[in-house]
Amino acid sequence: MSYLKKRDKAVNWHPYTQMKTAEDAIPIMKGKGVYLFDDEGKRYIDAVSSWWVTLHGHSHPYIAERIFEQLNTLEQVIFAGFTHEPAIELSERLLQLLPKNQKKSFYSDNGSTAVEVALKMCIQYAYNNGKEKGKILAFKNAYHGDTFGAMSVSGRSAWTQPFAEMLFEVVFIDTPNSENIESLQLKINNWADDIICFIYEPLVQGAAGMLIYKPDDLNELMKICRNKNILMIQDEVFTGFGRTGKLFAADYLSEMPDIMCFSKGLTGGTLPMGITTCSNEIFNSFLSDNQYKALFHGHSFTANPLACTAALASMDLLLEKKTQENIHLISERHSVFLDIIKDITYIENPRQIGTIIAFDIITKEGTSYFNNIGKTLYKEFLARGIIIRPLGNIIYIVPPYCITANELEYIYQNILEVLDAFQN
């Protein structure tokens, strides 16, 4: 075992990891563009954008330079009673890109906290308005994060099981399609008087396995909620900043949410930060001469100037013509690959939206075997210098936007080879 692996094992507890049986964590020494380099000099293509956060590649020189400049100017300041230019400019620029009802921006530290803030905004909105509503509406397979509020509104699974007793009550519905929309409407109408808000991942349920559903169907569902005065929280933590081929999933929709959540790609994947934006209707419900109607939420590092600067630099890069063209190129390449794999007999549900592509491997051995497939394939891809983390029997690619056609081709080719070998 390498020296770093040994030291890591002695002191570090890794996320979602059974530390008894897990392989040793691979020490990464350096990142450059789509590549990560380990302690033995082996190079990996980061085909999952390091958990879906890296937009423009690792150690991007422009983002690094901007952060360095900011670091030498103002690294951190309390955001209650004080403000700074990076936070002002970032809110101004972000809000301008969002549905036009989004008017205010609240900073926190990650996707889960962005969701917590959104939930608290809705719950206190009802409270401030003297409404006695108690429930939240969410999708069955949802993933909104790992803190308690975010966990509560996420689909119940093995991950939430140990905490099940401590999670608050949520009304779960299926994602909409042309067949079930009427039954969803009935269910929502039944519960409507008691429901404060609806939280959803728009168009793609990421952690559930890149499950994709249609903008038209979401629009219908949003209309139903709007008619019943159910507030809408659109969790764009994963879908935001170009992932779906458009800047935001919101750009596929004609209906507007009341609140939106952002993180992951927000800083281009360089520093942790979350943002929750909202409409003036939400914001104004907190305005009062009564101190107790203020939003009681904050974090030590709220609107950290370095993270805001990273987000601004990442936004510069994202809006460049070159980046937009490359997002388009990734989408096109993905759809060509989709065409190739859709005829493979042991694959089902090939699906794609923008830079996200996924498919399921059919296995005869049942669910427990799925996990083994995932692990086996993960190791095989690593050996071939590609980081792909299957979700059970689901394989997906979510690459940084700087990836080239050749690098994509290398990933596709290896997927085909690995699957073929696995099948034989």
Ligand SMILES: *Cc1c(COP(=O)(O)O)cnc(C)c1O
């Ligand atoms: C990852 C994710 C979160 C949680 O974000 P963290 O930064 O990991 O806490 C919330 N919502 C969605 C849709 C996500 O994909």
